[in-house]
Amino acid sequence: MSDPTKTSRRAFLRGSAAALAGGATAASAGTPDPLITEVQDWASSLGDGVDATPYGLPIEFEGDVVRRNVPWLTADTISSINFTPIHALDGTITPQGCAFERHHSGAIELRKEDYRLMINGLVDRPLVFTYADLERFPRENHVYFCECAANTGMEWAGAQLNGVQFTHGMIHNMEYSGVSLRTLLEEAGLETAGDLADKWVFVEGADASSNGRSIPMEKALDDVLVAFKANGEALRKEHGYPVRLVVPGWEGNMWVKWIRRIEVMDGPVESREETSKYTDVLANGVARKWTWVMDAKSVITSPSPQSPIKHGHGPLVITGLAWSGHGKITRVDVSKDGGITxxxxxxxxxxxxxxxxxFYLDTDWNGEEWLLQARAMDETGYVQPTKDQLREMRGENSIYHNNCIQTWYVKADGEAENVEVS
Amino acid sequence: MSKCLERSGVFKLTLAACVLATPTFADGFGLGRTALPEEIQAWDRDIRPGGAGLPEGRGDVYTGEEIFADACAACHGDFAEGVGNWPVLAGGFDTLADKDPVKTVGSYWPHLSTVWDYVNRSMPFGGAQTLEPDEVYAIVAYILYSNDKVDDTFELSHENFAEFEMYNEGGFIVDDRAETEYPTWRTEPCMQDCKDSVEITMRASVLDVTPDEGEDDASASQAAPAQDSTQVAALADGGSGAEASVQTAALDPALVAEGEKVFRQCAACHQVGADAKNRTGPALNGIMGAEAGRIEGFRYSKAMKAAAEDGLIWDEASMAAFLTRPREFMQGTRMAFSGFRKESDIEAVIAYLKSHSE
Structure with a gap:
């Protein structure tokens, strides 16, 4: 380890030189900075009073940190997806307002007063709950990621989209408050269901798509939540207001929004979303079904194509996100040379x-070209595979569950590009 | 253990109250109420492989073709071939191992029940749960016909449903990653000299399919109002445009805003505003007051072309009638929308369309 004081001093000098060379406006050593020497307007006049914004939005300078979509991807925005701006976020919690959306029949507006949740099928007492009923059950809080099974799905055949928002932005991470599905199922009674080992629940939403999915009982009784708050406040309509299902570690399509019915069954429904979609075609044409778990994955969010290095040489924070549907992330490794070291x-x-x-890697960058990669490990010992390893196993037509190692080519000017490497 | 029972150990009186309050519950919190059979019937509509849950009914290919043309072809094409990016429902047999597999109902879907269930529950797009069981049987029969899986005299019913075998029924395996992949991935990772050399083999910039800043919807809608007001101002200078600008000025902004919300039901197929293009339906800028079927190159239905020849003008009365019951107003229209139920929605959406005069 080098002496940190020396590092920062060297960095300061280098940084200043780079700033001058790049034509940046920050004043260099020797020229007084008018932002300091002159009285600025905001230091003299008054700002907004309280209540200027009854519900606050990000300041206008952050106006580019928004969800975006890829128009050519789907026929229409009503049945489509957009992407979380993960290149511009830090920490782990995704603000609801920029957390990706996926709708199959558009985001509906359903009032709490009009909300009903039915539990039926192989239960002792088929029940109907109102929203107010749900709030009277014991509540839990958990932070979970929600990743669309198709995240990184456009990258199977090659490097395609030049931005981590587009390659990895079908993900968000929120703190959910809600009732465990186990509690609700026990309220309806599971004696009628008999042996639970081969039982399923079918869950569907109140919107026109209904997005029905079958979930094995073992998972339903494990950690599934019926959630009505995210990050402390009501769900946004685009995330299923007033109530959605949270299926930790499993593909986002199963997190049914506007959930209205839970049926205990003796087998899966084999609905559209678990047969024609969300099944993974292998190289030989045979498709895997019930690929629910999201395997361990990581990606560097900065530097990345949408977040190039702009500050010149010297100290650089490499940062990114890692997650696993199997449990906890235990380690993330970073390579600057495309996976050699x-x-x-x-x-x-x-x-x-x-x-x-x-994750963070606090490092120095002096204008060298990098092939940046991150590799996640989870508590089961699973190590994130390379894209070639995945393709060898599955071919290129799986669409879903692409958890490969991503490579960013960082150039001498600090720009970054989505590439594939040998 | 319920709170009632826990408390009952202490206060006998409370026990009595609890039992009275929740007479049917032996355990639990006693929240919620019993779902009535009518309610379960209304919502429990899922159809299982083999056809469990199907209502009685029947429909043949001929009938299905007619309904499909009306309700489905706008997106899926007359022959289920798919329009634009909308799903292809027919063909693609034996392509699943190809470079670009064509996954259709015929080539990919493993269960016929899924088709019935999905059409019944979620289609047509923007008019879900409006089809009668016989109509669903007919549509499903037609989809099978469009896949060459039945002949044109075929009739599908609850009686013969279970006999039908899908082409790709055996084409699925249950997730086997735990056996085929995890042992390979769960190894100690290499840290040094993991490969001899590294080359860039592909670059995203070569393809150039990343959306540019400002190309997405948010910025387009921000740009729209500004452009519109310029257009209105320009029109006010001209002779024939004066009327349009007056009309625009007289619009109730609240009603226009309401109409914008209502228009979401149309937005699956129609665009309006700056940069509006023809989609499944024609772009609607300047539609109010215009002649029917006026956009060159748009594939109007025969019915719309005939109406245009007869001189149909989209004024408030004709538009309101069309939007109330599209297929009654114009038999043979391709517009899949079944009509607004509320007059207020029609009024609002017309105001919104007027606000996008050309």
């Missing part, structure tokens, strides 16, 4: 189970 990154916080973990 690796160093272990620092985890921002010790990872929660099935939640995003932030």
């Amino acid at each position: 690796w160093e272990t990154a620092r985890l921002g916080t010790q990872g929660d189970t099935k939640a995003l973990t932030r």
Whole structure:
């Protein structure tokens, strides 16, 4: 380890030179900075009073940190997806307002007063709950990531989208408050169901798509939540207001929004979303079904194509996100040379189970070209595979569950590009 | 253990109250109420492989073709071939191992029940749960016909449903990653000299399919109002445009805003505003007051072309009638929308369309 005081001094000098060379406006050593020497308007006049914004939005300078979509991807925005701006976020919690959306029949507006949840099928007492009923059950809080099975799905055949928002932004991570599905199922009674080992629940939403999915009983009784708050406030309509299902570690399509019915069954429904979609075609044409778990994955969010290095040479924070549907992230390694050598990154916080973990590699960059990669490991010992390893196993037509190692080509000017390497 | 029972150990009186309050519950919190059979029937509509849950009914290919043309072809094409990016429902047999597999109902879907269930529950797009069982049987029969799986005299019913075998029924395996992949991935990772050399083999910039800043919807809608007001101002200078600008000025902004919300039901197929393009339906800028079927190159239905020849003008009365019951107003229209139920929605959406005069 080098002496940190020396490092920062060297860096300061280098940084200043780079700033001058790049035509940046920050004043260099020797020229007084008018932002300091002159009285600025905001230091003299008054700002907004309280209540200027009854519900606050990000300041206008952050106006580019928004969800975006890829228009050519789907026929229409009503049945489509957009992407979380993960290149511009830090920490682990995704603000609801920029957390990706996926709708099959558009985001509906359903009032709490009009909300009903039915539990029927092989239960002792088929029940109907109102929203107010749900709030009277014992409540839990958990942070979980929600990743669309198709995240990184456009990258199977090659490097395609030049931005981590687009390659990895079908993910968000929120703190959910709600009632465990186990509690609700026990309220309806499971004696009628008999042996639970081969039983399923079918869950569907109140919107026109209904997005029905079958979930094995073992998972339903394990950690599934019926959630009505995210990050402390009501769910946004685009995330299923007033109530959605949270299926930790499993593909986002199963997190049924506007959930209105839970049926205990003796087999899966084999609905559209679990047969024609969300099944993974292998190279030989045979498709895997019931591929629910999201395997361990990580990606560097900065530097990345949408977050190039702009500050010149010297200290650089490499950061990114890691997650696993199997449990906790235990380690993330970073490579600067396309996978020849690796160093272990620092985890921002010790990872929660099935939640995003932030990692950092505090390093120096002096204009050299890098092939940046991150590689996650989870508590089961699973190591994130390369894209070639995945393709060898599955071919290129799986669409879903692409958890490969991503490569960013960082150039001498600090720009970054999405590439594939040998 | 319920709170009632826990408390009952202490206060006998409370026990009595609890039992009275929740007479049917032996355990639990006593929250919620019993779902009535009518309610379960209304919502429990899922159809299982083999056809469990199907209502009685029947429909043949001929009938299905007619309904499909009305309700489905706008997105899926007359022959289920798919329009634009909308799903292809027919063909693609034996392509699943190809470079670009064509996954259709015929080539990929393993269960016929899924088709019935999905059409019944979620289609047509923007008019879900409006089809009668016989109509669903007919549509499903037609989809099978469009896949060459039945002949044109075929009739599908609850009686013969279970006999039908899908082409790709055996084409699925249950997730086997735990056996085929995890042992390979769960190894100690290499840290040094993991490969001899590294080359860039592919670059995203070569393809150039990343959306540019400002190309997405948010910025387009921000740009729209500004452009519109310029257009209105320009029109006010001209002779024939004066009327349009007056009309625009007289619009109730609240009603226009309401109409914008209502228009979401149309937005699956129609665009309006700056940069509006023809989609499944024609772009609607300047539609109010215009002649029917006026956009060159748009594939109107025969019915719309005939109406245009007869001189149909989209004024408030004709538009309101069309939007109330599209297929009654114009038999043979391709517009899949079944009509607004509320007059207020029609009024609002017309105001919104007027606000996008050309």
